[in-house]
Every structure is written in C-alpha cells, then in structure tokens.
Amino acid sequence: MSRPMRILILGGTTEARMLAERLAGDPTIAPILSLAGRTNNPALPDIPYRIGGFGGIAGLISYMRTESIDFVIDATHPFAEQMSAHAEAACRETSVPLALFTRPPWMPCDGDCWSEVENATAAALALGAIPRRVFLTVGRLQLPAFAAAPMHHFLIRTIDAPEPPPKLPSYRLLLARGPFSLADEIALMEAEKIDILVSKNSGGAATYPKIEAARKLGIPVILMRPPARAEVPCFHDLEAILGFIGDGAHQPPPEPRGV
Numbered sequence: 001m002s003r004p005m006r007i008l009i010l011g012g013t014t015e016a017r018m019l020a021e022r023l024a025g026d027p028t029i030a031p032i033l034s035l036a037g038r039t040n041n042p043a044l045p046d047i048p049y050r051i052g053g054f055g056g057i058a059g060l061i062s063y064m065r066t067e068s069i070d071f072v073i074d075a076t077h078p079f080a081e082q083m084s085a086h087a088e089a090a091c092r093e094t095s096v097p098l099a100l101f102t103r104p105p106w107m108p109c110d111g112d113c114w115s116e117v118e119n120a121t122a123a124a125l126a127l128g129a130i131p132r133r134v135f136l137t138v139g140r141l142q143l144p145a146f147a148a149a150p151m152h153h154f155l156i157r158t159i160d161a162p163e164p165p166p167k168l169p170s171y172r173l174l175l176a177r178g179p180f181s182l183a184d185e186i187a188l189m190e191a192e193k194i195d196i197l198v199s200k201n202s203g204g205a206a207t208y209p210k211i212e213a214a215r216k217l218g219i220p221v222i223l224m225r226p227p228a229r230a231e232v233p234c235f236h237d238l239e240a241i242l243g244f245i246g247d248g249a250h251q252p253p254p255e256p257r258g259v
C-alpha cells in the first residue's frame, strides 16, 4: 500500500487552518501546517504543525527533502511576499508541485473612495500634508514607514504590540484580533473622529467591515495592493483546492528525491 501524501501547508491564515482541519481526517493525506511564529498566541490546529522560519530557500529545500514533502500549499497571507517567493523557488528546485490557496482581494463597490498604492511608503505619502486622524491597520511591521508622515494623528490597530513602539508623535494603540463587526467598526471610527483609513487590500471577510464602515461614513481609504504571486495553480475556494489535492492524493506519490 502506498504511503499517504505528505503535504506542507504554509500558514498563518484562517484559510490554512481551515484546509489543515479538513485534511486531518483523510487517511490518504498526511498534512503538516507551518507557522512563522509571529503572533504570541496563534490558533493551533488539531494536526501536526511546526513553528518558525525554515532558514531561507536553502532551509526550506532541506526541510522538504528531510520530511519527504510531496506537495506544498502556499496558504500564507497575500502580503507574505517573502515566504511565497521562497516556496516558489524551493518547489522549482525540488520539482515538488505547489499550489496557492488564498483569498481574492477586495473589489471596490459603489460609494467606496479608494486610493490604491504599491506599499506603505506610498501610503504614508498619500496621506498628504494636512494633518488628519488616520485609522492605520497595516500590521506592525509596516509602521516605520509612517514616521515620514508625523503631522497626522494615528489610531493604530495591531494584534500584538509593535516592538519597538512606533516613532510617531501622536498615536493611540489598539490591540485587537479580528473578526470585527460592521457596527463596532462604525462606532470606533466615529468615536475616534477618523478622517481616513489605511489598510492592506488583504481580502477575506474577517477585516472587511472596516472597508464597509468607511463606505457608510464617507471616509476615504488608502489601500495597499497585494504583491504579485507565483504563476501556479491558485484556488480561492476550499472545496476546489480539496478536489485538486484529492486528484493528486489518489496518484502514487513520486519517487523519493535525492537528499
């Protein structure tokens, strides 16, 4: 009898956890979920997992060979650009198939007032010179770019506290993990007298209510575009990627590759 297909799921997202949990009961598949270890209390799945970086592309290749990985699913956050690039390079080098399981970006609706920018530096610039009250929801790693816009007041929302603290003259830090409700987002933006929202275009439902709240309140949004990703099979739907994996899992796993 052939062994189960060993699937490495690169996670750190709800999508990765959902996929891992659905694969857990399948005897033809042995999934392992990988987390970067960025958040202090990550939600852990009921399947084997590992935490921490691999040590670059070479480290990932070595891990994949040692663990006899047959298939990699990149279910990282749309903005986890480096991990995605490493996965693409490592899979190319080892000839291990790679697929993306990700959420599509949000699309503008009637009433949205969006300025789309490439990165955090451009977002800081797009805030302009006139002091504004900014709701900043771009994650703690992007905060340093906003030191270039010290004339604004920032309401900064992150999951964990930024370390070191932001070098901004005027800000309030709000520690919270989504999902957030539309009513709460509207109440927060009104209470904080927010003039403008800055966000990554991360897609997904958990943080979309801030975009809806901005629309309802007539607040403009500066949105960072997601980086381009590898040209590999890409799925937005859990059932679709399960089908794709299932097709592969019922084939015999490829011969072990050289170590």
Ligand SMILES: NC(=O)c1ccc[n+]([C@@H]2O[C@H](COP(=O)([O-])OP(=O)(O)OC[C@H]3O[C@@H](n4cnc5c(N)ncnc54)[C@H](OP(=O)(O)O)[C@@H]3O)[C@@H](O)[C@H]2O)c1
Residues within 6 Å of the ligand: 010, 011, 012, 013, 034, 035, 036, 037, 038, 051, 052, 053, 054, 055, 056, 057, 059, 060, 075, 076, 077, 079, 080, 081, 082, 083, 084, 086, 138, 139, 200
């Ligand atoms: N960027 C965001 O906005 C965002 C938002 C929510 C969640 N996340 C999640 O948080 C994690 C880190 O995001 P990031 O933007 O800092 O990533 P990144 O810049 O693409 O990756 C930086 C390094 O972190 C390690 N890493 C990232 N994801 C990993 C994973 N799933 N398993 C093992 N190592 C991983 C890798 O280290 P080595 O080079 O040592 O292998 C990678 O080179 C990712 O898992 C991502 O899905 C990111």
